[in-house]
Amino acid sequence: MERGQLAGLPASGNGGVALFAQAEAALRPPGGVVLHQEWVATTTSAEFACTVRHRPSEVWIDQAPPHRYRVRRNDAPPPRSLSTGRRALACWTGTGTELGGLLDADETLEFAPPNELRSAGARYEELPRTAASLALADIRAQHPRATGP
Secondary structure, eight states: OOTTOOTTSOSSSSHHHHHHHHHHHHHSOOTTOEEEEEEOOEEEETTTTEEEEOOOEEEEEESSTTOEEEEEEOSSOOGGGTTSOHHHHHTOOSOOEEEEEETTSSOEEEEETTTEEEEOSOOOOOOOSOHHHHHHHOHHHHOTTOOOO
């Protein structure tokens, strides 16, 4: 095997492309499924000397229209707490936001305990792959003074 070559992949030709196409087909979810993702984030603030391991966050999305979804974000403070000060935001350890709705609709709902749904005043949408959209998605471009890997 040549240096830099993965086991089982041809060194040249279309064999590698075909293999990746097969892998993509094998990983593509079947129709009618709900995708689920869960993650745990750790945030660190050097300025305020705090490191926080947040509760798990999760997202579910139905792959069929109208694409029902639910998002539990515990890795960022809810928008209503943005006025609490820089240290409180950087070292935040509270319960996050639970949002949901239909991806194809104009309204995102927010769950407010104990048992209320209200308009979140925001919506998730798919943006076209333009230079402007890619720039918005570039975290380094949006936060040029941030440090990290």
